[in-house]
Amino acid sequence: MKDQALHITNAILFDEDMALKGDREVREVRVEDNVITVTIAVEKANDVKTRYAMEDAIRDAIQAQIPGVQARIISLAIDGEDEPQAACAHSHGSASELPPKKPIPGVKRVWLVCSAKGGVGKSTVALNTALALKAQGHTVGLLDLDLYGPSIPALVGSDLPPIVVGNLIVPPEIHGLNVLSIGFMIEKDQPLMWRGPMVAGVINQLLWEVDWSGNDDLVIDMPPGTGDTYLSILQSIQVDAAIIVTTPSQLALADVRRGVAVFEPYGVKIAGVVENMATYDWEGRESILRLLDDIKVLDEKSQKSIARIKKILDTTRTIHIFGTHTQALCDEIKLPLIASIPLDIALQNDNDSGTPYMLNPKKKNIQASFETIAKFLCDLENP
Numbered sequence: 516m517k518d519q520a521l522h523i524t525n526a527i528l529f530d531e532d533m534a535l536k537g538d539r540e541v542r543e544v545r546v547e548d549n550v551i552t553v554t555i556a557v558e559k560a561n562d563v564k565t566r567y568a569m570e571d572a573i574r575d576a577i578q579a580q581i582p583g584v585q586a587r588i589i590s591l592a593i594d595g596e597d598e599p600q601a602a603c604a605h606s607h608g609s610a611s612e613l614p615p616k617k618p619i620p621g622v623k624r625v626w627l628v629c630s631a632k633g634g635v636g637k638s639t640v641a642l643n644t645a646l647a648l649k650a651q652g653h654t655v656g657l658l659d660l661d662l663y664g665p666s667i668p669a670l671v672g673s674d675l676p677p678i679v680v681g682n683l684i685v686p687p688e689i690h691g692l693n694v695l696s697i698g699f700m701i702e703k704d705q706p707l708m709w710r711g712p713m714v715a716g717v718i719n720q721l722l723w724e725v726d727w728s729g730n731d732d733l734v735i736d737m738p739p740g741t742g743d744t745y746l747s748i749l750q751s752i753q754v755d756a757a758i759i760v761t762t763p764s765q766l767a768l769a770d771v772r773r774g775v776a777v778f779e780p781y782g783v784k785i786a787g788v789v790e791n792m793a794t795y796d797w798e799g800r801e802s803i804l805r806l807l808d809d810i811k812v813l814d815e816k817s818q819k820s821i822a823r824i825k826k827i828l829d830t831t832r833t834i835h836i837f838g839t840h841t842q843a844l845c846d847e848i849k850l851p852l853i854a855s856i857p858l859d860i861a862l863q864n865d866n867d868s869g870t871p872y873m874l875n876p877k878k879k880n881i882q883a884s885f886e887t888i889a890k891f892l893c894d895l896e897n898p
């Protein structure tokens with residue numbers, strides 16, 4: 516495994532397409548259980564962006580080619596014959612080793628909407644929380660950083676390209692939010708296959724080459740997982756807090772438990788957990804109960820059958836599709852459970868039709884969930 520990782524690393528490190536300057540070498544390849552740590556030295560003349568791009572490319576390649584391993588790439592900037600000057604632990608290490616984080620110019624607060632898994636409702640929560648923040652009178656930006664699966668264009672029902680003023684991209688105003696997604700800038704059906712170095716470049720563009728000024732809040736819809744995009748963001752921008760979205764299934768919660776550790780070295784505060792698709796209220800139940808009450812039953816057998824049907828219907832009052840494990844996990848990891856959003860057909864339909872739920876909420880409890888998240892974030896500011 517060690518030799519294979521070394522081989523993969525060398526192939527990328529000495530690839531002519533890799534925009535690295537000067538000498539470079541692999542200092543160490545260490546294998547512990549399923550974690551491969553590769554330490555590389557490159558000349559100081561290479562800026563941080565280039566080093567991160569190289570780290571990303573090597574990590575991606577090792578993880579793609581050696582199944583089941585997790586790769587950590589550490590690049591050291593050296594000055595000619597000198598020993599490492601500035602150690603930069605991209606994938607691990609303490610915050611003190613990392614380059615200073617920058618605030619996004621003109622933005623008061625930055626929130627990350629995260630999860631280790633895809634499909635748990637990050638984009639849904641990010642969009643509707645952004646709208647709930649707006650309803651509280653804030654000016655709100657919404658940035659889709661899920662480069663591999665940008666779903667914000669579909670959720671807001673727009674994919675018009677943003678305009679550029681001077682050197683800066685101006686996010687279009689959609690439903691009163693200032694929205695930006697890589698989906699606005701590429702062809703609709705273009706496959707999103709970013710090479711490692713491109714990821715950092717696109718993220719930098721979406722963060723720093725955009726006029727985000729004037730927003731009270733910037734809600735960032737993060738990609739799933741704990742990969743390169745996460746690390747690039749956690750280490751480069753000043754974030755007020757992250758919220759973690761999960762379904763209540765044991766499987767998803769196991770990822771939450773693992774995922775929270777990723778934030779620690781970067782000093783990013785996790786505000787709490789949002790449980791999505793937590794319950795399902797079957798609306799047909801009430802109608803059937805009403806119909807049953809209309810039936811005039813004569814014989815005892817039919818009466819018993821109807822009583823039994825009512826009992827069965829009672830179990831469908833609130834269905835916990837994925838279980839009820841979130842609160843216990845939150846207690847264990849000492850994070851608040853901010854809100855619990857039910858699985859809802861209207862919410863799903865609104866997502867599919869590109870008309871955000873919070874523009875016309877049909878159910879008070881769902882509206883209240885998004886408002887609770889927004890209020891929770893606002894209160895963090897003035898605890």
Ligand SMILES: Nc1ncnc2c1ncn2[C@@H]1O[C@H](COP(=O)(O)OP(=O)(O)O)[C@@H](O)[C@H]1O
Nearest residue numbers: 633634635636637638639792857858859863866
């Ligand atoms: N509470 C919910 N009720 C019904 N469908 C939901 C709910 N939350 C999300 N969905 C649907 O689940 C799918 C995944 O949601 P999405 O927000 O795109 O997740 P992620 O961003 O984590 O991948 C979408 O089809 C979305 O419409």
Ligand SMILES: [Mg+2]
Nearest residue numbers: 637638661666
């Ligand atoms: Mg998404």
